[in-house]
Amino acid sequence: MRSISWKRHLTGYAFISPFVIGFLVFTAIPIVVSLYLSFTSYDLFSAPKWIGLDNYDRMFNKDPKYWNSLRVTLIYVFGGVPLRLAFALMIAMLLNAKARGIGLYRTIYYLPSIIGGSVAVSIMWRNLFNDEGLVNMALNALGIGSVRWFGEPLAALWMLIFLSVWQFGSSMLIFLAGLKNIPASLHEAAEVDGANAVQRFFRITIPMLTPIILFNLIMQIISAFLTFIPAYIISKGEGGPLDGTMLYSLYLFRRAFVFTDMGYAAAMAWIMLLIVAVVSSVLFASSKFWVHYESKGGE
Template sequence: MTSTLPAPAASPPARRRRPPSERQGWVAHVFLLPWIIGMLAVTAGPLIASAVLAFTDYDLLTAPEFIGFDNFVRMAGDERFWASVRVTLMYVVISVPLQLAFALFLAVILDKGLRGLPIYRGAFYLPSLLGGSVAIAVLWKQIFGDRGLVNLVLGFFGIEADSWLQNPDTALSTLIILNIWTFGSPMVIFLAGLRQVPQELLEAASVDGAGRFRRFWSVTIPLLTPIIFLNLILQMIGAFQAFTQAHVVSGGTGGPLDSTLFYTLYIYQQGFVRFDMGYAAAMAWVLLGVIALATALNFIGAKRWVHYGDGS
């Protein structure tokens, strides 16, 4: 009689181990989750909401009422809208080139190898951190006020002057000076670019008889054009969005006679003073379009004057 042995029990299937790349991908998504939630809740959500509100009549108290393109048509006949456009364009066109020129001038000076360069660099960069703050705007209001520091200095030389901020002809100029004063950020970028200019090219130009100015204009500036272009884009976008300085200096009115009525300040007045949020949302999208168009035109024009290391 033959005995049959029981068949061995089947071993459980081995668990498939995920490859390291797949595990790292899940870890990356976990760490990115707070940013993704923030982007959807703080950026994408309000962006979509403002796009919808731009076509409505909404006063923050009642339900939005769809009115089509009426908010955009209304801008064509709004005199204060065009005043804010004019003031903002003047601010961008005048202050940004002057700020970049001053920042490049100081970067060239600091590139000469001064003692205590980190101290100077930090001191010059500080205004960029504080320039957009309310405290500096209040200080600026005191400096250019009727009995401010500027008038005290002028009075010492026998020159009598009224408040610079209450004169429509000079109020915007004080804000332009404030923007030029915040030159630290582009200056640091310029300084980094100057450190990358090959010294052998400058020495070769010097051997060929080029003077200091000629070397700077014909060698340094062409090699620095990508940095100039970067600073131009960043400062232009920032200037279009300027708000705090005009709001504090004018007390939120954009005066005198709308001479400091920045576009963003007018958006604030429409949305949070008059509670015309639909019109404010439409104006905000127009500003986005203008910034995008100005940036695109700069990129198109950059092909003519920006020179990269690959010869383009």
């Protein structure tokens, strides 16, 4: 019996070993190493030298570019995520209607999220927003005038935000699933009672969707904090103009692989982890005031 039990355990360990080995080699060990490197001076070519909290002191007190990258990232996150979710919810409500060919429309609207983070799309976006691009042509046709998207820091940042809003497909699908779970009888009863479309949206749809909104909000905030490829491609890796698109991840990349300051980059990565953890914790803590669930433990 002991032999059979041991063979069963061994078989189980054999099946999970690829995941365990992969997790240790590519996740757990690198996390521990990066924490150690954050307290060292390391340039990839010589052995790490222990310097204690010097990287963190330099980050907070001696590096204005760090604070600029954090400011730019916060604008990108808290400016782009609400717009992205609002746009995703609007499209989800349109696609929730019963119409012929609605499945095809859902597929088409999801495509930007499949290819939206690629290098090719970032290059396309750069061409759309250049001085003689399609966006400025449209603005001129409307009488608004051209915008120097690559000459003004704030305009360049909003160009990145517009790209993030365009990648709304994943959030849209999750909202669409949530909308389909709202009982039609609730809207019918409210309509019978005289509630108009706006009242039904704010009194029924939004409260019923708050768990979905919380999930989408947290996932999109984490994704926005980690955005790298669009900023790198559109600014050609420089974060310009005037560091206007120098997102946190781009500045971390430049410190690590352009200036070979790996210890400082590791410290930046751990601070980013703490920032994301704090923001997520605040959202979870506040959710009890605005997220509504159908039931809690059968109550």
